[in-house]
Amino acid sequence: MTVRPATADDEETLVALRAALWPEGTAEEHRTEIRAILAGRPRSTLPLAILVAEASPAAGPASKLAGFIEVGLRSHADGCDPGRPCGFIEGWYVRPEFKGRGAGKALMAAAEAWCRQQGCMEIASDTWIDNMEAQRAHEALGFEVVDRCVNYRKRL
Numbered sequence: 001m002t003v004r005p006a007t008a009d010d011e012e013t014l015v016a017l018r019a020a021l022w023p024e025g026t027a028e029e030h031r032t033e034i035r036a037i038l039a040g041r042p043r044s045t046l047p048l049a050i051l052v053a054e055a056s057p058a059a060g061p062a063s064k065l066a067g068f069i070e071v072g073l074r075s076h077a078d079g080c081d082p083g084r085p086c087g088f089i090e091g092w093y094v095r096p097e098f099k100g101r102g103a104g105k106a107l108m109a110a111a112e113a114w115c116r117q118q119g120c121m122e123i124a125s126d127t128w129i130d131n132m133e134a135q136r137a138h139e140a141l142g143f144e145v146v147d148r149c150v151n152y153r154k155r156l
Helices: 008-021 027-038 103-117 132-140
Strands: 002-005 048-054 065-074 086-094
Touching (some): 002 103, 008 027, 008 048, 008 065, 048 103, 086 103
Antiparallel strands (some): 002 048, 065 086
């Protein structure tokens, strides 16, 4: 498994991977966001990167991406030092056929390295309360639960 920064050549595969992770978004929305991130102009004012795990040729086609991780900086995150920016995992997805084969761990290690290069001392992430698979994956890689929250909204 090789982890590298995403390139424009990965766009169509990334659209499909993002759609698997975030099915509520349209292909065009995913494509627009990917292009902005790869061009260094994410919606955020802080840096954001997309890293991809490339399967080895022995695992199938050499160009097949096993998964991706979107990592960025945030001015704050629950449970982290509010006095300094921290890294944040915005999205993390591994194709089902590559789960349990080190792709997720390799992506997270690369995201952590990217955060360290940005001067971060901490990295944070979140997942849905009912996504036990994601919770187990985070905890297996050393993350700790810092909060549980119920979010509300009211239309005015």
